[in-house]
Amino acid sequence: MTAAGLYVHIPFCSSRCSYCDFATGLYQRELAERYVHALIAEIGSSSYHGEHADTIYFGGGTPSLLTPVQLDRILATLHDYFAIDRASEITLEINPGSVDAEKLRAFRSLGINRASFGAQTFDDRELAKLGRSHSSADTLKTFADLRRAGFDNVSFDLIAGLPGQTLAGWQQNIKQALDLHPEHLSFYLLEVHQGTPLAEHIRRGIQPEPDDDLAGVMYQWMLEQASEAGYEHYEISNLCQPGFHSRHNVKYWTAEPYYGFGCSAHSYDGHAVRWSNHRDVLKYVETIESGLSPVVEEQQLSQTDVRAEALFLGMRLMRGIDLRRYRESFGVDLRDEHGADLDRFCKAGLLEFDGDLIRLTRTGALLSNEVFAAFV
Numbered sequence: 001m002t003a004a005g006l007y008v009h010i011p012f013c014s015s016r017c018s019y020c021d022f023a024t025g026l027y028q029r030e031l032a033e034r035y036v037h038a039l040i041a042e043i044g045s046s047s048y049h050g051e052h053a054d055t056i057y058f059g060g061g062t063p064s065l066l067t068p069v070q071l072d073r074i075l076a077t078l079h080d081y082f083a084i085d086r087a088s089e090i091t092l093e094i095n096p097g098s099v100d101a102e103k104l105r106a107f108r109s110l111g112i113n114r115a116s117f118g119a120q121t122f123d124d125r126e127l128a129k130l131g132r133s134h135s136s137a138d139t140l141k142t143f144a145d146l147r148r149a150g151f152d153n154v155s156f157d158l159i160a161g162l163p164g165q166t167l168a169g170w171q172q173n174i175k176q177a178l179d180l181h182p183e184h185l186s187f188y189l190l191e192v193h194q195g196t197p198l199a200e201h202i203r204r205g206i207q208p209e210p211d212d213d214l215a216g217v218m219y220q221w222m223l224e225q226a227s228e229a230g231y232e233h234y235e236i237s238n239l240c241q242p243g244f245h246s247r248h249n250v251k252y253w254t255a256e257p258y259y260g261f262g263c264s265a266h267s268y269d270g271h272a273v274r275w276s277n278h279r280d281v282l283k284y285v286e287t288i289e290s291g292l293s294p295v296v297e298e299q300q301l302s303q304t305d306v307r308a309e310a311l312f313l314g315m316r317l318m319r320g321i322d323l324r325r326y327r328e329s330f331g332v333d334l335r336d337e338h339g340a341d342l343d344r345f346c347k348a349g350l351l352e353f354d355g356d357l358i359r360l361t362r363t364g365a366l367l368s369n370e371v372f373a374a375f376v
């Protein structure tokens with residue numbers, strides 16, 4: 001049986017970034033404590049007790065706002081109910097300036113061995129425009145503290161295509177990130193979500209529209225620089241030093257099971273059932289306190305859905321999809337099923353065959369939504 005991943009959502013932040021549409025709210029001590037109780041109750045009532053798991057991921061929000069004692073209680077509960085591998089990857093999302101050296105040492109002593117670090121940009125004006133609660137000096141200080149605390153697997157989040165961002169500014173950003181030699185880089189193009197302050201600023205002309213063409217140039221430039229520095233581009237938005245891919249996130253792209261806990265958390269049984277929890281923090285807590293299930297949506301996938309997901313999730317990985325394995329798993333030849341689309345995208349330079357593998361090219365990675373739309 002494939003080992004599962006366990007995801008724990010912590011929906012609290014010290015301030016609200018202008019582009020954010022995640023299920024998060026401002027940190028309140030009493031609500032955070034109620035939330036941790038609710039999480040522990042939800043984990044205790046999971047239908048998947050006893051399953052083998054080899055990754056744990058604390059995402060958010062800003063999970064590093066919880067105390068080490070709170071994280072310890074959640075981890076102890078996961079260990080009580082799941083068969084967690086001793087060599088598990090345990091990731092904590094950490095924002096610069098949200099923790100001091102002592103707290104990081106305490107996190108590390110809990111067995112947390114990977115930090116996903118929300119640097120976003122090293123330009124203080126861009127950080128301010130995004131409403132981030134930290135400066136680039138905080139980023140450098142927290143990163144140094146992470147290293148001193150023994151975190152030898154750190155991933156940087158970086159955002160490209162910010163309003164007003166120049167290519168020169170982006171190049172400076174990437175150079176600063178690479179100079180710090182993080183083991184992993186996650187790279188996002190800014191998306192403007194309706195209802196966020198950023199969308200309103202753009203609508204009112206306070207900030208310019210993001211330039212998608214420029215963001216594409218930034219993406220290609222970053223891939224070249226990171227490749228030269230020895231990073232492997234293993235997923236559309238992710239690069240790593242050899243051996244440091246995110247084991248947890250790879251489960252999402254290879255249809256392995258994962259069980260999510262907390263508000264807005266999603267789960268997949270690894271076969272054909274997906275489900276998700278209440279998005280609202282208070283609703284989630286109150287539902288659990290009333291002894292009810294926080295699940296609000298459950299979806300039974302058809303075989304066609306499962307094949308489509310295997311295709312568009314698997315293609316996110318730059319190694320591509322193995323046609324032979326696809327045929328063995330589903331009894332269908334991908335060329336018979338999607339031959340015309342595969343040919344069309346190959347001719348357009350977005351996909352390429354390599355023996356039995358079909359994969360995105362670098363240009364295809366940038367235009368991946370266009371490719372995936374054909375397979376859904």
Ligand code: SF4
Nearest residue numbers: 013016017020060061
């Ligand atoms: S730190 Fe992340 S989750 Fe929190 S408000 Fe900013 S973007 Fe949203």
